[in-house]
Amino acid sequence: MLSVDEARARILAGLQPTGLEQLMLDAAVGRVTARPVPARLSNPPADISAMDGYAVRAVDTAIGARLAVAGTAPAGHPFTGRVEAGTCVRLFTGSLMPDGADTVLIQENATRDGDRVTVHESVAAGRHIRRMGQDFAAGDAVLPAGRRLGARDIGVAAAANHPWIACHRRPVIALLATGDEIALPGEPIPPGGIANSNSPMLAAVVRAAGGEPLVLPPARDRIEAIAASLDGLRCDMLVTIGGASVGDYDLVQAGLGARGFAMDFWKIAMRPGKPLMHGRIGDTPVLGLPGNPVSALVCAVLFLLPAIARLSGDSIAQPEIEAARLGAPVPRNDHRADHLRASLSRDADGMHLVVPFERQDSGMLRRLALSEALVLRAPQAPALEPGDQVGIIRLDRLGL
Template identity: 60%
Template sequence: MLALEEARARILAALEATPAETIALAEAWNRVLARPVPARLTQPPADVSAMDGYALRGADGSEGARLAVIGTAPAGHPFAGAIGPGQAVRIFTGGFVPPGADAILLQEDAEEAAGQVTVKETVKPGRWIRRAGLDFAAGDTLLPAGRRLTARDIGLAAAGNNPWVTVHCRPRIGILATGDEIALPGEPIPAGGIVSSNAHALAALVRAAGGEPLILPIAPDDRDAIAAAASAARACDMLVTTGGASVGEHDLVQKALGPEGFALDFWKIAMRPGKPLIWGRLGRTPVLGLPGNPVSALVCAVQFLVPALAVMSGLPAAPPATLLVRTGAPLAENDRRFDHLRSSLGTDRDGRPVATPFPLQDSSMLATLARAEALILRPPYAPAVPEGAEVEAIPLGQFGI
């Protein structure tokens, strides 16, 4: 059996980013930049006032001075003239500072009457003025390639006068559930059968990770049916199957895809849950075969599919983000398989994160996974540790699952 880390490294090394496309900025949230976003203007474009008040020369701003108010400068309506000795212009936040002025007298430190303003507190030259280019200058790189765009990034790109951005295409992921015994939610359930949860759960995970899922019709335990369904997904950037990844009489994914040109890289991972896992290619299409067990499928997706989607989206190859936590219960010695303990996540009196594994860890219990907030990671042959020991965990909230 292959080690988890080696399996993930081999998967990620075999993938590349999707091609680039240019889209409207309004549609760019959560997309990954394929090209940097430049500043197409200077922000602010000129010296502007940071407060409401009066623009004047610092030399005229001594306490008690009386200045002639010669105009106004609200935001969007610059004063057309220049300020000379003994003069001031009423200005508002965001208004351009008129030529000749080098200070702002706050309105609460001023008293205006009969076309004149009296300085009640001495001003300092440069105070309350935002200089041109304070935020960025035309030609600056606002956002680098390889960045997943947040709402803050969208705002910055907009401020830089970018109506379009160039991003990587969303990875298209075909999802194929296999098995005679399964039916999609709401469909008739065959005798001795169950409802399939994998396709919908994986589609949600793919969307959360920035991909575009395509749920294929369920393929029965028939080689021709599996091969036909898989061939329909050749236009996708990756095919993800669930079920049929083990060695039983009805585990047919490898057998069905072999005659279609499937090249196997590896299968079987030393991890729990999720030992049966297939990785290979069907022509140019990468194929990730997940276990049919719903808990195993999702845990494997966290460890392999989510990092794969990141690489395909244009992000660096990396394992899932982890958190150092204290255990809320003693942990037994682990065996040779990398274990993932479904756990709640809280804090102790000192605000440190605490992960407490659920008493039952059966890989068939999807309700337990739904309640879990973290996966405590137990490497092969990890020794027993007492309650309160520090271990590594994967917070599940980051994946939207």
């Protein structure tokens, strides 16, 4: 069986980012840039005042000096003349610095009486001026390729005079649940049946990661039904749910095989989620998740989220791992990496305090919903006591 890290590396190695599309700024948040964003102008585009006050020559600002006000220059309305000896121009934050001035006398350090200003504090040359290109110069790459855009990035792109940004297209992730026993939520549940919690849950995972879920009708436990579900399918990744083990009714491998599935690997040394499958049908990558909902969600965190990130153009290779202290003992681990569902709080020192739930049954969805973190336990990890440090993956940080 493969380790979690090796399996994830093999999945990501076969993925390429989706093509690009041009998006308006307000539609680009959360998307990943497909190429660098160069500034189309400098910011500021010229020397401007950083404060309300007066544009002056520093040599004219001896304490007690009286300067003639030659004009007023609100932001967006530059003064067209020149600041000569013994004169000043009224400015406001963002006003263009007029020719001849080399500093700003802030209004708190001056008194105006009619068309005269009295200086109360001398000011050195260059004070309270934002220089042209101080933030960035025309031609600078204000955003790199591969950056997931937040509100601050949208702001800098707008300041660089871009109304559109080239981003990677949202990857389409097809979700195919299998099994005779599953019914759509809200439908009558037949004897021996269960509500299909996996498809809605994993669709939410895909959306939270920036992908576009394509939820296919569940396929029944017949090879031909599974194979037929793939006819005409167009997606960036196919995710099957359930039926990938070796039971008499675990027919996903055979159903995919009828459409040319090439297996890369099957089975991971992990808990929950051992029967994970990966391969390709032509150019389409396939990820086969366990049918147990808790196992499916844990595998989605470890493998599907990084895959969606890679398809989206992001360089993320694995979920962020943070440090926490245990609030309860945990026993020695066996040969499989374990991922314990746990609650999360803060201890007296402000550090994360994590308490694994006593029961870790992988069929307990409500317990999963109450979990705030996964505690990572390496194969053969020793027993730990309260206060010992562990690595965790915070589910709230993932939007899950």
